[in-house]
Amino acid sequence: MSVPHALLALLSEGPKYGLQLREEFEAGTGEVWPLNVGQVYKTLGRLERDGLAESEGADHDGPQKRFRITPRGEEALAAWLRTPPDLSSPPRDELVMKVLVAARVPGTDAHEVIQAHRLYLLELMQQWTRLKEGEARDDLGLALMVDAELFRLDAVIRWLDAADVRLARAAAEPPRPSAAPAPAPRLRRLGATR
Amino acid sequence: MTPPELGADGPSAASVLELRGVSKTYGQDPARVHALDGVDLSVRAGEMVAVMGPSGSGKSTLLTIAGSLEDPTSGEVLVCGMALAGMPPDRKARLRRRLIGYVFQDFNLLPGLTAAENAALPLELDGVAVPKARAAGLAALEALGVAGRAGWFPDQLSGGERQRVAIARAIVGDRRLLLADEPSGALDSVNAAEVMRLLHEACQRGVAAVVVTHDAQLAAWADRVVLLRDGRMTGATTRPPGPESLLVPREIR
Numbered sequence: 001m002s003v004p005h006a007l008l009a010l011l012s013e014g015p016k017y018g019l020q021l022r023e024e025f026e027a028g029t030g031e032v033w034p035l036n037v038g039q040v041y042k043t044l045g046r047l048e049r050d051g052l053a054e055s056e057g058a059d060h061d062g063p064q065k066r067f068r069i070t071p072r073g074e075e076a077l078a079a080w081l082r083t084p085p086d087l088s089s090p091p092r093d094e095l096v097m098k099v100l101v102a103a104r105v106p107g108t109d110a111h112e113v114i115q116a117h118r119l120y121l122l123e124l125m126q127q128w129t130r131l132k133e134g135e136a137r138d139d140l141g142l143a144l145m146v147d148a149e150l151f152r153l154d155a156v157i158r159w160l161d162a163a164d165v166r167l168a169r170a171a172a173e174p175p176r177p178s179a180a181p182a183p184a185p186r187l188r189r190l191g192a193t194r
Numbered sequence: 195m196t197p198p199e200l201g202a203d204g205p206s207a208a209s210v211l212e213l214r215g216v217s218k219t220y221g222q223d224p225a226r227v228h229a230l231d232g233v234d235l236s237v238r239a240g241e242m243v244a245v246m247g248p249s250g251s252g253k254s255t256l257l258t259i260a261g262s263l264e265d266p267t268s269g270e271v272l273v274c275g276m277a278l279a280g281m282p283p284d285r286k287a288r289l290r291r292r293l294i295g296y297v298f299q300d301f302n303l304l305p306g307l308t309a310a311e312n313a314a315l316p317l318e319l320d321g322v323a324v325p326k327a328r329a330a331g332l333a334a335l336e337a338l339g340v341a342g343r344a345g346w347f348p349d350q351l352s353g354g355e356r357q358r359v360a361i362a363r364a365i366v367g368d369r370r371l372l373l374a375d376e377p378s379g380a381l382d383s384v385n386a387a388e389v390m391r392l393l394h395e396a397c398q399r400g401v402a403a404v405v406v407t408h409d410a411q412l413a414a415w416a417d418r419v420v421l422l423r424d425g426r427m428t429g430a431t432t433r434p435p436g437p438e439s440l441l442v443p444r445e446i447r
Contacts, residue, residue: 032440115421115428115429118421118429119421119429119430119431121410122246122410122413122414122419122431123431123432125410125411125413125414126414126415126416126417126419126431127436127440128414128440129411129414129415130436131440132387133391133394133415150411150414151411153410154409154410154411157410158410161248
């Protein structure tokens with residue numbers, strides 16, 4: 001998640017105070033992503049330094065400053081919206097690791113491990129769905145967030161289902177006679193230390 | 195309105211549907227197939243249970259047995275506390291018509307009938323007097339928020355309204371048990387979720403529902419998700435805490 005760009009997006013609606021930005025950020029994400037005040041001012045400071053936002057100092061005497069987006073800030077925001085996030089490298093996923101380990105540790109039933117995670121994920125999905133049923137009905141920001149989370153968890157469950165089938169099949173089949181030992185393909189970054 | 199089948203003692207337990215050690219096999223040895231293998235499941239009034247599993251796991255068999263359309267090879271099935279085993283066929287058919295509602299994948303509304311007539315149809319088929327059936331049909335449409343479309347024909351309704359009429363027809367009268375097999379079939383995910391929302395709301399008004407699906411996002415609408423695999427129940431979610439646990443409490447920020 002990019003806090004600087006989220007703040008720029010809020011400033012693109014008009015000049016705002018720091019506290020106001022924090023409130024609007026949290027409301028806009030259905031209060032699922034908390035943001036502390038220090039983080040807001042630190043980010044605003046950086047935006048100001050980079051010329052993407054500026055404070056209205058001169059016409060305002062109070063302790064609080066209002067911030068506004070600059071033309072460069074608007075350009076940066078538009079460019080960021082269209083820049084693909086880095087999804088090219090597989091993330092080092094804890095659950096994937098657990099299943100990989102469960103498949104190798106003697107005496108461990110990988111199916112049982114998978115089942116425990118599947119049930120936990122379903123319970124989590126039930127919780128998110130209760131949000132969708134209630135609070136998210138009239139809160140577009142929250143509804144979008146909840147959908148994103150549900151699709152993500154759904155994908156993890158589907159991966160578990162596929163892993164379950166794959167492990168069962170591997171257990172049923174004798175190992176294939178290996179041909180000449182070829183170097184195993186390595187995924188970019190996955191095996192390397194990060 | 196108490197269905198006559200309930201008798202003087204009424205449903206002894208709060209369980210609307212109870213499966214006890216239900217097994218179903220098809221074919222003969224050695225080609226015998228165990229579609230269901232010792233399934234225990236109890237669904238209370240007001241509760242929505244989703245049955246999830248890969249294809250061939252026994253989901254649909256479970257639903258046809260729960261709906262009394264097929265008998266188990268062994269085990270007991272109770273609907274509203276009444277054991278189905280040994281019940282005369284006509285009595286079983288009556289129980290099925292009066293207590294159980296079905297939601298079909300494609301909704302199956304009859305094109306020549308208005309929304310109100312469609313909703314009242316199960317009661318009319320059961321021999322309920324037309325005015326009484328129509329009144330109940332209208333009440334069901336009301337509960338689903340489509341009473342304003344009572345006189346409209348299916349082809350005049352939007353997709354969402356058709357869904358609502360189909361669910362109204364499933365709950366019309368005094369149905370206690372809703373059975374749904376992949377109820378949102380070919381719908382897009384937002385409309386599929388809407389069907390689940392409506393079914394869950396119907397449960398909150400007191401009916402019990404069993405929804406069979408392979409889709410985790412739809413199953414997550416249920417109060418409890420039961421996992422089925424090779425005819426056996428392999429696990430179930432325990433009642434999850436409310437959604438509050440997902441939100442950040444204000445005081446710790």
